[in-house]
Each structure stands twice: as structure tokens, then as C-alpha cells.
Amino acid sequence: MSPSLKQLRYFVEIVDAGSFSLAAERLFIAQPALSRQIKELEGMLQVVLLVRKARHVETTLAGRAFHEAARRILAELTEASAQARQVERGEQGTLRLLHSSSVPLTPACTAVLREYQSAHPGIGFEVSQASSEQQALEIAEGRADLGLAREPLLRRLPGVDVDPLYSERLELAVSSAHPLAQAGAVALAALREAPFVSLPHPDRGGLSQRVAQCCQESGFYPRAAAAISRKLSQLALVEAGFGVALVPASLKRMAPPDVRFVPLADAGCDTRVVLLSRRDAAPAAAALADSLRAARLAQ
Template structure:
């Protein structure tokens, strides 16, 4: 069984690029470091590093172990930090994720501000991740709460998927586009346009919802030559590469040089989900409760 120390040594060797530099950073003898790696390779029955006098490279087994070791060490460091906070009488750090299509608008920021004032022992770290990755990160304990776009294709039994609210979708077109002067457009009017965001077979989120609505109108979104499922899609529209269909809250933050067109039809909406583990600690559950109370549409949990 590999130890925490061995994983830390191995990551340091790879990051340093040499045994000698890693030994200096770890304040141990280079021979002791080499011995630890040999023990790891013997335990795993696989070579981890290929090295000569001037070069060192990870094997396939080494690359796999390095990725897992970094993740394990990060989780252990976070656990130690939480324990330290608890020992000092504070509550710890809450890791909050949001997708690029769920911007930190005024209601969300007001909620975060209010929660911070009410719970000064809790610090909140905000990061961005795709909706599908949020579910995985929450499931595996790398994040506490996610703000994701429906639909999420991959579901985990230990994660809550709670609808918070729905908002309208709008078409975003370049300012010089033929439809730019219209007050609104039906979704069907976009069937011959090039979309700068198209769905991925293994990902849900905003692009999946847009494709679903287009298919209901009898067409598949045509892909632009340059695409992005992230915030950059608005810049691509500005640059004239194609059009996008995005939530109203995201469209409000679009750069100059684009035109926003409301989509006709009451079904052209998109939902936001709150994600958190079912066995989440109290500080996470409190924040999830605050999300539902402040932003939620008072609906039950989705299936």
C-alpha cells in the first residue's frame, strides 16, 4: 500500500523535474528519495519513471499515478485545513462552482454576501466548471455546491439535483445581421444559421438544451467553423463567426457589437440547478438551503 509520504515525494520529483532538485526541496537525501520510488515501483509492479543522467520521463503508469496522487493530496490538504478551521472555532471553506452560462449576477452575489455576513466563520471560494463536471466534482468531494444548467446527463445517487429557477433564452446575433432590427424571432428562423456553440454527446448543460429545442422544431443546429461552449461564444458572435442562443442573464453581459433577440414561444427557457451531496456537512447544507430560499422557484427535487 502506498503511503501519503510516497505520493508526496513522487509528485515533488515530477514537478521538480529531477531527483536532485526534489531532494533539495524536501530536505532529504537523494538516495532516500530514490529508494522510496523503487519501493513504490516494487509495490505496484510497474516502472514509474524512465531516467538517465540527463533526462527523466514518466511512464504510462507514472502519468496515471501522478494525476491520482495530485488529486489525493489536494483532498487530504483540504481535509486538514477544514480540521484546522474547526479546531480554531471556525467552520471552514465552502467550494462553490458555477458554469459559464450561470453568471454571478446581482441576486447570486447578494446571496453570497448575505451568507458571508451571517456566517463569518465560513469562507467561500468560487470557481467555474461545466455543468457535467460540477456533478462529478461534487460527487467526488472536490466541490461542495454547484450552480449548473439543466440538463445534466450523468447522474450520481449521492448528489441532489434541485431546480432553482427558469429564465428565457435569447438569440445573440452580430449587429450587422439581417435579423438584428427585429423585436423577437421564432426559433425556427435560426435553422439556417451557424451556431458558435453545439452540443457534445457526453455533456449536458446549455448547448444540450438549445439543441433539444431546435430538434423539436425539426432541425439540428448547424455548427460554425469556430465554436465554444464557454463564455467565449459571445465574443465569437461579436466577431461574426455565427450566432448563439443563451440565457437572458448571460446575454445581458454580452459585449458591444451584438444584438439580443428574444425568442418567441413559452418553451424557450432554460433552468438552473443547485447541486450538493446528500451527506453534506452542516455548513454546506445551510448554504444550499439559502440558495433555495433566495433563488428557488419553490419546486421539488428533480428526478
């Protein structure tokens, strides 16, 4: 059996006050009740903590050690309680933000994070990558707070809101040695026989699924290259000459030096980024979600 917090507070108050009578006055309890609590505490610990003198009490060697530990425990409890209240009010804690590899953290996005953190100095960020479906699952199960994903999402989870943020054009990524590298624009139909370094996963949405949708609207399904990837590494495969890729314009700043981007002549070849969040999000996460919705993140 362990001492109660009440007993710790009573003991510390007696030592700080120097007497049972003064401590009883400060605690607004009867002195006999206070004495009984300390007697029970000493019996539980099987040590003598206090020695009564004529007008004051003195701590034994064990009492002095116990007093230091008790004060530390009470101080840590007070701090923990304050932190819990701050987290509940959205003033302190860590927000976990996930994003797809095809949704880079653009300067506009990081500017929102910087502005939010400046206004909420007790809030930190933990940022990592995950697929669209994994983001939704992590948020639904409370392991993440917000997600930045690309449509389509193949599965919607209860309790997870999906809000559109912005759309951007898809562009053709080719190596600098590719015949289309210097083209002013290219029609999707011209890519019917081109090897694509990214193909959709049957159980995942996101960029690869959107690319396949666009190709199917032009009458064909993308043909697989000898090496494929659904991650940002597909641009390295493009640079190496394995094939082509359709990617959002925002990935240009992350592309290897020998990758060229060619606009698509077809209308409607765009991709939309959405924000994933819990419907019952904590105040801090809800406030950041509002900031992201209000910002022009496509810049």
C-alpha cells in the same frame, strides 16, 4: 519514538507550577507517577530537562528550549481542536462553489453569498467554473461543496442531489450587423440555416444540449459555424460575425458591446438552473444550499 502529548502537558505543568508536588495536585495524579513520566521523557530525549532543588525545580538550558516548544505545540493543538469543532458545527472553513460558464453569478446570487458570510464570518468561499458533469463529479468525490449548473444533466451520481432553482428565457444573440439584430422577435424555425457558434458535446449536458433540444423541437438540428465554443467565449464569436447563439437572458450583462439580443417567439424556449449538493453535506454547505434555494436568483 516521540514524546506523547500527555508527557508534554505534564512537563509544562511542572515548569509552570515550579514543583512536582504542586503540578501533581493540579493534574490530579500521584507524584511518583508524574516523576516516572518525566524520567521516561528525559530518557527518550537523552537530555536532562529539570533539576530538582529543595522546594522547587529548575529547567536546564535544554529544558527551557523544550518548554517553549512544548507550550507552542499544545497551544496549536488546542487551536486546531477548536477549529475542527467550529468546522463541524459549520462556523468556520471554506465552501467551494462551482458554476457553469453559462450560469453567471448574478447580483442576486452574490447577495446571498454576502449575507451568508456576514452571518458566518468564519466561512470563506472558493468560486470557480466547471461543466455540469464535472461539477457533479467534484461534489460526489468531496472536492467541491455546491454547484450551479444548467439542465439537462446527462448523468446523475449517487449521493448528489439536484434541486431546481429557477428558469429563464433563451434569447437569440447576433452581431449588431446581422439582419435579425433589429427584429422584435424571431421564430426558431427561421434559424434553420443559420450557423450556430455553439454545438452540444455528446458526453456533456448543459446549455448547448438544451439549445439543441429546442431546435429539434422546431424540426432541425443546429448547423455548426466555422468557429464554435461551448463557453462564454461564444458571445465573442457572435460579435465577430461567425454565427448566432441561443443564450440565457442573464448573459446580457456579460456580452460584448456589438452583440444584440432578440426574443424568441416560440413558447417553451427556456432553460433551468439547478443546484448540485451532497446528500450528506456538512452543516455549512447545507445552510448555504438552503439560502440559495430560498433566494430569487433569477433577478
